Amino acid sequence: MNQYKAHIILIFNAICVIILIITSQSACGQIFSEEQNPLSVKWRQIQSPGFRIIYPDELEHEAQRMANTMSHIYPYVGSSLSRHKTSIPVVLQNRGVTANGFVQLAPKKSEFYTTPPQQFDSQDWLNNLAVHELRHVAQFDKLTGGKASPFPEEIYFAWFGASIPLWFFEGDAVSIETALTRAGRGKIPSWIMPYRAALLEGKRLSYSKAYFGSDKDLTPGYYQLGYLLSSHIRSKHGGGVSDSILTDIRKRPLRPYPFSGSLKKYTGMGTRHWYLQTQSDLQGSWSDQNNRTESKNYEILNQPASFATNYFMPVRLADQRILALKQSKAQASHFVVIDSARRENKLLGIGPQEQPWFSYANGLVVWDEIREDPRFKQRSYSVICSYNMNSGIRRTLTRRSRLFSPSLSADASRIVAVQIDLSNKCNLVELDASTGKILNTISNPDNHILQTPAYDHDDSSIAVVRVSEAGKQLAITDGEGNMRVLIDSSRQQINRPVFIGNGIAFNAHYNGIDNIYYIDTTSKKISALSASKYGAFNISLQYENSDAPKILFNDFGATGYHVAETRLTHLNTGKNNFVSFGAAAKAQEGNVDVFSNIPDSSYQSTRYHSHSLHNLFKFHSLSPVIENEYQGGLQLKSNNLLNTLDVFAGADYHRDLKRFAYYTGFSFKSLYPILRATYRNRPRRTFYNTRNGMQQGDWRENHMQLQASVPLSINAMNHNYSFSFNTSTSYTQRYIGENMPANYIRTLRFPLEYNLSFTHSTRTAPRDIAPAWAQILRVTYAHQPLDDNLAGRIFAAEGFLYFPGIARNHSFLANFNYQTATGIRRYETQINTVFGYNNINARSPLNNTLLFNYRFPFAFPDAEIGPLAYVRNLRAGIFCHYENIGTETSLAEPKTYGFELRSHMHLLRYQPLVDVGARFVFVNKLYDQKPILEFTLSYSL
Secondary structure, eight states, X not given: OHHHHHHHHHHHHHHHHHHHHHTOGGGGSSOOOOOOOOTTOOEEEEEETTEEEEEEGGGHHHHHHHHHHHHHHHHHHTGGGTOOOOOEEEEEEOSOOSOEEEEETTTTEEEEEOSOOSSOOSSOHHHHHHHHHHHHHHHHHHHHTTOXXXXXXXXXXXXXXXXXOHHHHHHXXXXXXXXXXXXXXGGOHHXXXXXXXXHHXXXXXXXXXXXXXXXXXXXXXXXXXXXXHHHHHHHHHOTTHHHHHHHXXXXXXXXXXXXXXXXXXXXXXXXXXXHHHHHHHHHHHHHHHHHHSOOOOOEEXXXXXXXXXXXXXXXXXXXXXXXXXXXXXXXXXXXXXXOTTOOEXXXXXXXXXXXXXXXXXXXXXXXXXEEEOSSOTTOEEEEEEEEETTTOOEEEOOSSOBEEEEEEOTTSSEEEEEEEOTTOOEEEEEEETTTOOEEEEEOOTTOOEEEEEEEOTTSSOEEEEEEETTEEEEEEEOSSSOEEEEEEEESSOOEEEEEETTEEEEEEOTTXXXXXXXXXXXXXXXXESOOOSSOEEXXXXXXXXXXXXXXXXXXXXXXXXXXXXXXXXXXXXXXXXXXXXXXHHHHHTTSOOTTTTOOOOOOOEEEOOTTSHHXXXXXXXXXXXXXXXXXXXXXXXXXXXXXXXXXXEEEEEETTTTEEEEEEEEEEOSSSSEEEEEEEEEEEEEEXXXXXXXXXXXXXXXXXXXXXXXXXXXXXXXXXXXXXXXXXXXXXXXXEEESOOTTOOOEEEEEEEEXXXXXXXXXXXXXXXXXXXXXXXXXXXXXXXXXXXGOEEEEEEEEEEEEEOSSTTOEEEEEEEEEEEEETTTTOOOSOOOTTGGGSXXXXXXXXXXXXXXXXXXXXXXXXXXXXXXXXXXXXXXXXXXXXXXXXXXXXXXXXXXXXXXXXXXXXTOSSEEEEEEEEEEEOGGGOOOOEEEEEEEEEO
């Protein structure tokens, strides 16, 4: 009977996990932030037609501009979905250095991360965000009717995620950004380049692989896949097809795979068939483009790779070795030196970057790196780091800075970088390369977005890319603010200028493929230096004084960015053979440029009091909640727009007790400590022994819990550190006892619990099961100092040591855990236990465990099993676990040991990654226990 019950519970839990997966907020696609800004940020607000814009006071100018822009462009953006009006708050975030944006429900809002990136489109960054994110607003409004009341936003959000694939959500938005502007990602060859390379190299990707990605190969990504599919569907069935599909989904919401069903209703084909047809058409179009475009094959100087691997920005050293920044599916970002035999020597790992970037000169390497605020993760910095290849000294030159794309002077004494302040003012700055001190600020009166600067040979001039709504420019400045434009505003994807001879080499796509070009600074004549089949980038000059100078650059291939070399030869730029997949959508949208006539009104700006009662509460959802197979109910939720206060209240029905429970609580996150409080009125049941046998007792209780926690984390180079401290207490009052002993305890007074943890780990790669190196320490102490009737305490300490395994991406974990408990806590468990613990009769109270786990991936099949599953990887592990070592077990006799098989997969073509596995546990004969089979099921977003 117990075994049958266990199987029922397992099945119920599996169903709950699947429901959570398909209704997860993150199933809707973009990355949503729940982080906070520091209290020092002062907020303001503007109310424009349809939009309430909330912003830090430094962004007054940008907020006024966006108020005019969004109100003007929304009717165009939503037109093909029959949405002409909306109402939504938009939060402008300026403390971070990572460019991003999203729209969400629960609560309904959009956030724009205003710091522009160093490599993006040929238009204004906030304008691009506006047209893309407002299309998401129109998508949400189409499904919800523009209103989400009374309180169903979370349900709408979950339904949206379960009904519409991410590729349509994002692809439709990219299609609109490309159709309604003079730029857009659909017009950038490098954006679609990985998919083009895969198809022309003969790789036919399954639908699931193209959609969900791979731990082995390069795949297009769901933005790119979605743009190509959406554009293809629109070209065949008109601009109103998206409106028809979403309308049908709204009318018939409760059915499996509603998007594919509605797509088939209006076009005659479902999702998979559209994918196969689109892939076939792409193959033909790109093959034709390839036949019409002259290209060359280049000598590759790095090791051939069997999986996706990139060697960014190669540069030749004085000893003729090559320095590059390497990233792959198996290894996180690090510098390597490659010799003439293609052997690699790893120098050092680095931290996350806004884009892959470094500069080398005279034995010194500099790069930018993102550093997060320890507590308030909405705030981050872009700092400049250096590494001296002669001394091996690595340094962080700037701290709490917002500096991007640092480039060294020829003698490595100075650095030029882009500085972006909190008002989005963009300047070039020159720094001392040894101290990081700013020596000179070069004015930028028109406030163009500046990208990827570089010194000339004698450091007298600086080349820089300038971006505005009019396009991209290539310009030279003398360091005094005098600017000479070499290439005026253009829709070319100009990037990364490098001085060579009497001119400048740079990236662009004049022939419809990203290649390296050259402009003579006197005549302004442009020629090509490369003719790559898929794309060439990141040039550096070698053998400059030779009779036959050569260039080193990145040549893109089926497995990523390779190191290539060729003679410095000037070629014709060639004819632009770019294949435009957005032409039909642009014509359907009226061939308009939504940014051509933006109004210039001045809106009233008022102080936004983030901690006023009106702004602290934002009730948005009344949602069903399933706690377990016996308990479920409804919960009312509030999350304010700045993520500083979460409030909830609800009621659960306990079907085993046939009674209701009621609760409410909040989390206040504005301060350095996070404060939480929860109140519950709940039914309880226990069983106790008497002279007449086992008795059942019931009661109700008021339970209030208070908690304060301080979560801190930092990163530096390729290391991550975190520290947290947590303390909690509670008060419980029991009443309405039924069939309880006369002396049962009615009040539990303020037990105290403290938790302390410290973690250090190195950066991981997609194939890593765990960090190659990591150390974790967790300490817990709980006691009842204010309650003499319930004496007892527990102390627990856990230590985790992660080591590299015998092969790449293998992981070995040694975990030692210790606890000691007394009084009423003597049977509590606060530490990790051996596998199979709950199925083995204990011989003595738990005191310590020693757990050894070795895990490794052994296959990356990328196997599509129809619509049921897409298998990303297969993993295995062996384990050897000890309990109460020294008393019950010895190193020669573990309590349990065995092996496990696991797999990451996507189920039913939904986005969350599910971890499915089975574990075979063998038990020491001392415990007289048969082998145990355990199943595992979890998911990550």
